[in-house]
Amino acid sequence: MQKVLIIGAKGMLGQELVSIFKSDEQYKVTAWDFDKIDITDENQTKEKINKLAPNIILNAAAYNAVDLCEKDKAEFEKAKKLNGKAPGYLAKVAKKLDATLVHYSTDYVFSGMPELPEPAGCGGSCSSCSLHEGFVPQIGFDEDAITKPVQKYGKTKLMGEQAVQKSGEKYYIIRLSKLFGKPAKSKTAKKSFFDVMLEVGKKNAEVKVVDEETSCFTYAPDLAKKTKEIIEANKPFGIYHVVNEGACTWFEAVVELYKMAKLKTKVIPVNSDEFPRPAQRPYVSTLINTRLNPMRSYKLALREYLKGIK
Numbered sequence: 653m654q655k656v657l658i659i660g661a662k663g664m665l666g667q668e669l670v671s672i673f674k675s676d677e678q679y680k681v682t683a684w685d686f687d688k689i690d691i692t693d694e695n696q697t698k699e700k701i702n703k704l705a706p707n708i709i710l711n712a713a714a715y716n717a718v719d720l721c722e723k724d725k726a727e728f729e730k731a732k733k734l735n736g737k738a739p740g741y742l743a744k745v746a747k748k749l750d751a752t753l754v755h756y757s758t759d760y761v762f763s764g765m766p767e768l769p770e771p772a773g774c775g776g777s778c779s780s781c782s783l784h785e786g787f788v789p790q791i792g793f794d795e796d797a798i799t800k801p802v803q804k805y806g807k808t809k810l811m812g813e814q815a816v817q818k819s820g821e822k823y824y825i826i827r828l829s830k831l832f833g834k835p836a837k838s839k840t841a842k843k844s845f846f847d848v849m850l851e852v853g854k855k856n857a858e859v860k861v862v863d864e865e866t867s868c869f870t871y872a873p874d875l876a877k878k879t880k881e882i883i884e885a886n887k888p889f890g891i892y893h894v895v896n897e898g899a900c901t902w903f904e905a906v907v908e909l910y911k912m913a914k915l916k917t918k919v920i921p922v923n924s925d926e927f928p929r930p931a932q933r934p935y936v937s938t939l940i941n942t943r944l945n946p947m948r949s950y951k952l953a954l955r956e957y958l959k960g961i962k
């Protein structure tokens with residue numbers, strides 16, 4: 653029997669990890685949240701995890717208040733501790749125990765300005781050679797793309813990736829984007845974008861939504877399932893991108909949402925300037941997955957989610 657430790661177990665992702673691993677008898681699951689362990693405390697982390705001696709550690713704990721940590725120094729320090737340093741403590745203890753560590757990261761480690769790939773064989777010096785005809789470049793960032801976060805939250809998550817790479821051995825870094833699913837059971841629970849927009853749509857005849865920031869959604873139950881598959885398939889350790897198919901802007905996603913929820917609310921596309929926020933968002937942060945079988949589209953996942961909350 654494999655002992656699995658899930659940290660951040662009451663979070664949006666954590667609760668789905670608990671449910672998927674608990675449903676399989678070959679795993680003995682320990683689910684810890686902030687009330688059971690503070691992973692920013694290195695000694696406590698080392699002691700508690702060494703005592704438990706898990707074979708697999710899943711770290712779903714994180715600081716996710718993107719705007720708050722941009723404008724508040726103390727909050728940025730908190731984010732650095734939890735997102736930047738704690739993953740390194742986990743990587744060290746996992747290495748000592750010869751355990752596998754799964755750590756989650758974000759599309760916000762990227763700049764938002766991907767290089768446009770050229771078709772193979774074209775030196776990139778032309779704009780209209782025959783190779784370009786019908787060539788539709790996949791715009792986004794693959795697992796090896798250069799990281800360059802444009803806001804403080806992304807910087808702290810990149811620090812965490814680097815800490816795991818520096819101190820760890822058997823690790824998976826899974827990047828995801830725009831997580832949605834059942835709201836977390838934890839104190840700091842944030843509603844996902846779709847839940848917020850459903851509420852707004854029910855109360856208003858029209859809503860303005862930013863038609864920028866193209867990226868993918870990740871449905872928490874699909875990510876939990878994929879995490880288990882990656883481990884069980886003994887995939888090579890390293891970085892993975894786990895997103896539902898179908899990159900889109902916030903506006904495009906809300907149009908789909910209201911169609912599925914049969915809401916008549918008018919959706920008006922606007923630029924991000926209409927909703928200034930402290931932290932800059934990447935203009936495009938589509939995660940390209942080249943290492944795993946693709947997951948179902950976010951539209952199918954969203955339809956399933958909406959059925960479940962009716």
Ligand SMILES: NC(=O)c1ccc[n+]([C@@H]2O[C@H](COP(=O)([O-])OP(=O)(O)OC[C@H]3O[C@@H](n4cnc5c(N)ncnc54)[C@H](OP(=O)(O)O)[C@@H]3O)[C@@H](O)[C@H]2O)c1
Binds near residue numbers: 662686759842
């Ligand atoms: N949400 C998104 O849209 C999104 C996008 C991209 C990537 N991600 C990444 O996906 C992963 C999961 O995110 P999520 O949205 O599921 O997170 P979440 O719902 O905010 O849950 C995080 C959990 O971590 C716990 N926690 C906080 N501080 C802790 C500490 N010092 N020690 C132990 N546990 C602590 C929290 O407990 P309390 O609430 O009790 O403090 C909470 O239960 C994270 O790595 C996140 O960065 C998320």
